[in-house]
Amino acid sequence: MDAHSEISRAIDSYREIVTGLSHEIHEHPELKFEEHFASDLLARAVRELGLKVETGVGGLKTAFRAEFGQGDGPTVAILAEYDALPNGHSCGHNLICGAALTAAAGLAAMRDNLPGRIVLLGTPAEEGGGGKIILLDKGVLEGVDAAMMAHPYDSEYSSIPALATQHLRISFHGRAAHAAAGPWDGASALSAVIQTFQSVDAARLHLRDMSRVHGIITNGGQAVNIIPELTQCEFLARATTSSYAAEIAARIVRCAEAAAAATGVRVEHQVIGGYKNMVNNRTMGAVYESHSEALGTPTHAAPPGMPTGSTDMGDVSHAIPSIHPLFQISDTGTGNCHEDTFVKYADSKRGYAAMIRVAKAMAMTAYDLIAQPELLKEAKAEFETNQGG
Numbered sequence: 564m565d566a567h568s569e570i571s572r573a574i575d576s577y578r579e580i581v582t583g584l585s586h587e588i589h590e591h592p593e594l595k596f597e598e599h600f601a602s603d604l605l606a607r608a609v610r611e612l613g614l615k616v617e618t619g620v621g622g623l624k625t626a627f628r629a630e631f632g633q634g635d636g637p638t639v640a641i642l643a644e645y646d647a648l649p650n651g652h653s654c655g656h657n658l659i660c661g662a663a664l665t666a667a668a669g670l671a672a673m674r675d676n677l678p679g680r681i682v683l684l685g686t687p688a689e690e691g692g693g694g695k696i697i698l699l700d701k702g703v704l705e706g707v708d709a710a711m712m713a714h715p716y717d718s719e720y721s722s723i724p725a726l727a728t729q730h731l732r733i734s735f736h737g738r739a740a741h742a743a744a745g746p747w748d749g750a751s752a753l754s755a756v757i758q759t760f761q762s763v764d765a766a767r768l769h770l771r772d773m774s775r776v777h778g779i780i781t782n783g784g785q786a787v788n789i790i791p792e793l794t795q796c797e798f799l800a801r802a803t804t805s806s807y808a809a810e811i812a813a814r815i816v817r818c819a820e821a822a823a824a825a826t827g828v829r830v831e832h833q834v835i836g837g838y839k840n841m842v843n844n845r846t847m848g849a850v851y852e853s854h855s856e857a858l859g860t861p862t863h864a865a866p867p868g869m870p871t872g873s874t875d876m877g878d879v880s881h882a883i884p885s886i887h888p889l890f891q892i893s894d895t896g897t898g899n900c901h902e903d904t905f906v907k908y909a910d911s912k913r914g915y916a917a918m919i920r921v922a923k924a925m926a927m928t929a930y931d932l933i934a935q936p937e938l939l940k941e942a943k944a945e946f947e948t949n950q951g952g
């Protein structure tokens with residue numbers, strides 16, 4: 564039997580186990596950095612495959628890492644996300660970790676004959692925590708030649724044009740006063756935050772296509788009868804490149820400074836995080852596409868202008884050749900990531916069937932990358948060219 568058939572057979576025999584695991588994770592949604600149930604369950608499943616698991620890697624309690632294969636040949640990492648949002652698994656990360664675990668199970672079945680090494684990496688806190696950035700900084704991905712993961716969506720694509728972000732926190736310090744008996748003695752931090760949002764909305768017109776700015780007021784004042792002395796807000800600036808996201812963030816800060824000057828309050832800001840844009844490796848993407856098509860689901864690169872979010876896989880893609888295909892679990896336009904309706908698609912027959920299929924395509928792609936040195940060389944050459952450009 565050839566390697567691809569062997570992978571496919573091993574995955575088919577794992578289907579029931581992983582569907583159960585993925586469903587259990589769906590039923591126990593956990594927020595970023597608190598994914599103890601999911602990471603314990605996944606680590607146990609990896610041990611049951613006969614693999615060694617290191618937990619708490621990179622100083623993150625809910626991260627884990629398993630490595631297997633032969634020699635010191637090429638190493639491909641398959642990444643698993645498992646955090647949820649306040650409305651449950653509305654981003655379907657239970658299917659992401661299910662697909663990653665399944666791909667690892669398929670490759671582990673032939674661990675004694677693998678011409679290289681596979682890393683299964685559990686990456687916490689994609690939803691705003693940047694778990695992968697922490698793991699990258701801590702060197703957990705050192706020695707890895709290529710990385711991949713797959714994300715559920717309402718369409719099928721072999722890539723994602725994910726945007727870069729800058730996450731800003733802005734605080735205004737005013738002067739409290741009795742709002743009726745002596746408002747002239749106060750300086751309103753609320754007026755400053757309101758004016759900031761109005762100025763940002765006016766600046767929006769001048770932003771380049773595909774940019775996004777969205778914010779919330781996290782502290783709007785202390786009491787209705789006191790002139791607010793402290794207010795706070797957060798903004799996410801998104802763009803196709805990190806440098807333009809930073810430019811937008813600087814513009815937001817100028818809006819805040821102008822509002823503070825006009826209202827006589829003091830302003831301070833911090834950049835509290837940010838993701839890089841996704842660089843989709845086309846060499847790896849083409850291999851994934853060929854396997855996906857052979858498995859009955861043709862797929863192609865997402866159109867460049869397709870509306871999308873952001874991911875900490877973007878940061879990985881700037882460090883290592885990477886892919887982040889999207890797999891369809893709902894009819895196009897009927898439900899989108901982060902919406903309540905997506906929660907049920909992430910726990911559907913269709914979702915689990917797609918999870919198994921993309922696990923096969925990822926495992927076969929990973930196998931090809933370690934079995935064909937020329938292919939990995941090409942992926943790396945493309946990566947270098949992208950870095951230069």
Ligand SMILES: [Zn+2]
Pocket residue numbers: 654690900901
């Ligand atoms: Zn999400």
Ligand SMILES: [Zn+2]
Pocket residue numbers: 654655656689714900
């Ligand atoms: Zn997601």
